[in-house]
Amino acid sequence: MIEKTRYVDREIPHISLKDFEKRIDDITQELRAAAENTGFFAITDHGISETEVNSMFKLSEQFFVLPEETKATVPWTPQNVGWESRGQVRPATGLADQKETYNLQFGENMKNTWLSDDVLPGFKDKSLGFMRHVQEVSERLMICLARGLGFKDDYFHQYHDIRRPDLQSVLRLLHYFEVPKAADTKPLQRCGAHADWGFLTLLFQKPGQSGLEICPEREVVTEQGHGNEWTKVKFEKGMIVCNIGDLLMSWSDDRFKSTLHRVKAPSEEGDFYDERYSIAFFNQPVKDAIIQGPKKKYPAVTGEEFTRKAMEKYYSALKKTLASQKTERGTKTKKRKAEWGGESRRHMPRRKCKATSA
Numbered sequence: 001m002i003e004k005t006r007y008v009d010r011e012i013p014h015i016s017l018k019d020f021e022k023r024i025d026d027i028t029q030e031l032r033a034a035a036e037n038t039g040f041f042a043i044t045d046h047g048i049s050e051t052e053v054n055s056m057f058k059l060s061e062q063f064f065v066l067p068e069e070t071k072a073t074v075p076w077t078p079q080n081v082g083w084e085s086r087g088q089v090r091p092a093t094g095l096a097d098q099k100e101t102y103n104l105q106f107g108e109n110m111k112n113t114w115l116s117d118d119v120l121p122g123f124k125d126k127s128l129g130f131m132r133h134v135q136e137v138s139e140r141l142m143i144c145l146a147r148g149l150g151f152k153d154d155y156f157h158q159y160h161d162i163r164r165p166d167l168q169s170v171l172r173l174l175h176y177f178e179v180p181k182a183a184d185t186k187p188l189q190r191c192g193a194h195a196d197w198g199f200l201t202l203l204f205q206k207p208g209q210s211g212l213e214i215c216p217e218r219e220v221v222t223e224q225g226h227g228n229e230w231t232k233v234k235f236e237k238g239m240i241v242c243n244i245g246d247l248l249m250s251w252s253d254d255r256f257k258s259t260l261h262r263v264k265a266p267s268e269e270g271d272f273y274d275e276r277y278s279i280a281f282f283n284q285p286v287k288d289a290i291i292q293g294p295k296k297k298y299p300a301v302t303g304e305e306f307t308r309k310a311m312e313k314y315y316s317a318l319k320k321t322l323a324s325q326k327t328e329r330g331t332k333t334k335k336r337k338a339e340w341g342g343e344s345r346r347h348m349p350r351r352k353c354k355a356t357s358a
């Protein structure tokens, strides 16, 4: 028997960015309260049109529908760019998420990882256009979050500067596989419970494709804290769901909460079993950013160190999985050199994408 999820109602505030300059004080207050409580909030009137979001989703679908061999020409690398499929094992579950993702960045890490224009014409330009727009919205939120902590307006922005080639922010396209409705088997995890490790995440979802749930019980960033009472994030057209990441939690001396969340393995009445798409923009700092809160609760770390530690914690399993896929099933797809801990990568993983495989 599968245990029933325990649900509780929690408020996930909706914050309008309308007339941003005029209303900045009110918006700052609302954002600060949301960051200090659930750590999750939805923004509206942000200036990214529905048409723009829909065309990015369309592009994402066009990518994921490509043959595995083609997607494997832009494989995931430890710079946190590229495509992977069922490779991410969450420490909370020990199981691979039932999804595939393609991570994109603005700068130098993407050198070998942009999909060729021959495959999907305009993919790079269209993605970058969307990313720049999400960056602009993020920058407005950064001003409010800086004010909320008593920093000067450009304090966070200076460390998330799009002009810097080492900016580590990521736009992640996500495609969750369809989950079969099997009565008594434990359903496979879509995206296991985790907290985001970056600064601030902006998440685009599709109406009707539910599954995102939160469990806000973390007091300090050094502890995982895993309660078992969940709250569904109800998505409405036009909103962007935002959440604080671990980086901002430590940068605020634990004042702003980085909340545990998951995309539930569908198993109960009303759950969404079909394939699911989402797009997440993870704001991550430049490498030489100095991260320390106003009260200096935690030792200062650089953006580079912070990312390295997070990659070790959250992605060591992915590295191992991809390395073993490479040895076991490596096929000679397209010769291309990419950094993989110093190795040249010629053999790309080739995996079957059946939704039911464990």
Ligand SMILES: O=C(O)CCC(=O)C(=O)O
Binding pocket: 172, 174, 191, 196, 203, 205, 212, 261, 262, 263, 277, 278, 279, 280
């Ligand atoms: O797909 C979603 O709705 C959430 C994804 C997520 O939490 C993540 O990629 O960190």
Ligand SMILES: [Fe+2]
Binding pocket: 194, 195, 196, 261
């Ligand atoms: Fe997340």
